[in-house]
Amino acid sequence: MSPPDEALILGIESSCDETAAAVVRGGREALSSVVHSQIAEHAEWGGVVPEIAGRSHLRAIVPAIEEALTEANCHPQDLSGIAVTTRPGLLGSLLVGVTAAKSLAWAWQKPLIPVHHIEAHAYAALMSVDHWEFPYITLVVSGGHTSLFRTESPLAHALLGTTRDDAAGEALDKAAAMLNLGYPGGPAIQKAATDGDPKAYAFKRPMLGPNSLEFSFSGMKTAILYKLKGPGGRREEPTLPESQNLPGMAASFEAAVMDTLIRKCLRAAQQYNIPRILVGGGVACNQRLRVDMASAAEKNGVQAIFARAEHCTDNAVMIAGLGYAHLQQHETADLLLDVAAS
């Protein structure tokens, strides 16, 4: 029996830095979304404190779940299932969420639903669409992932291409570190790039051949390193001389990363003759990507759909949402459910 359209799913996410819980109705409507980020917690102490980080998920998980249920005015007996990220991610972090989900599923006698983190990022973009029109070209882009898929349903994604080296978000993180802009790099670069000229400095867009749907961002990070080290790499440490313009450098680098992503998405849309693109993952928050992708897509007769900004970075709404789709297909797990790093 399929779950009712109004089914409430509790979602739990703990694959990396965030501990998150949410209640979603019918795979669509977020009744609550709690995200506890270690990044904010560490900022209070002026840096990462290992003791805090080590126990952070463990300390945050139960309050996050309680808060998500309270905020949604939801009682455990109202739930139709408990969805949890099982892969990919850090094993120790994943285990905290999965162990919590198992315990609650057993205590409350609810179906336990395993969810793939990357597929959930794609689902976050699908949540922005009222009427789904499969297939889609899907880009999931974050600090740890940069992948293109052909999406046939919320549960079926065929990989078309991925990064050969660094993820796009990692390139932004490393560029931000070189420019002394802080972590995470994406928002820091975006802020520094405001009012900057994206054509101030030349950065190649690595396309890897005329038909490739793979990505490579390693060369771009070398390119900015050498722009900062001066010709021939004469400065030992990468620095931006004051005479150069930081907004221009940030904007040029940001534009090169985003432009590469946009060109690859449009290339995939053309190759597969699929005029609809979904974009999710932390880097999908980026304003330049959202604006430039929209205009490039329109010029090419393609529709570009982004996950809502609050559903781009790691969250549990997307986990609960995709959990609902799994439950409709009766894809549940028993208490032997395990986690996987990749």
Added chain:
Amino acid sequence: MSRSVSWLSASAESTEQLGEFFGTCLRPGDLVRLQGDLGAGKTTFCRGVGRGLGIEEALHSPTYMLCKEYSTGNGPLLHLDGYFDHRLTSLLGEGLIERIDGDSIVLVEWAERVDPWLPSNGLLLRFEREAGAGVVVSEGSEEGEEDHDLCPRRIGAEAAGDSASQLLTRFIEKLCAEGISVEPDPESTR
């Protein structure tokens, strides 16, 4: 006694090939630190190591995820990254540290940033753009940009401890068998 040697790698492809040969020499418990500037070739080498160990999935940079784990015919491979040193030390403090002395093969990129957390033995691999080789302007590069990724890399190896020394010996033998020459490390002759 520590000993050091080095190789010149003309291209990213050859760095990856060296990594693949290196991967075939790894045994459970081996610890390898990889040092070098951004884009110097650490991840490229590791991708080759993954192939040499028979891992089907391509290895990527672990900077963001901090630690990636793969199973191989020679036991688990842990691929760590100390670029975000505070984030990795948190993870090591959480218990990952206990697995570094175990039966896993451990590769650590940006190892110098988390050095106090690592055992003092192990094989150190240093990646450097070859001094004096200059900057090569790639043919047909867009916007005429200098392409630093085309300059050769020197990969230096330094073994500390018996098992690292044995690993280095196996690697040198493997390279000799493949017809690749080994030079004494210029660093060590200074």
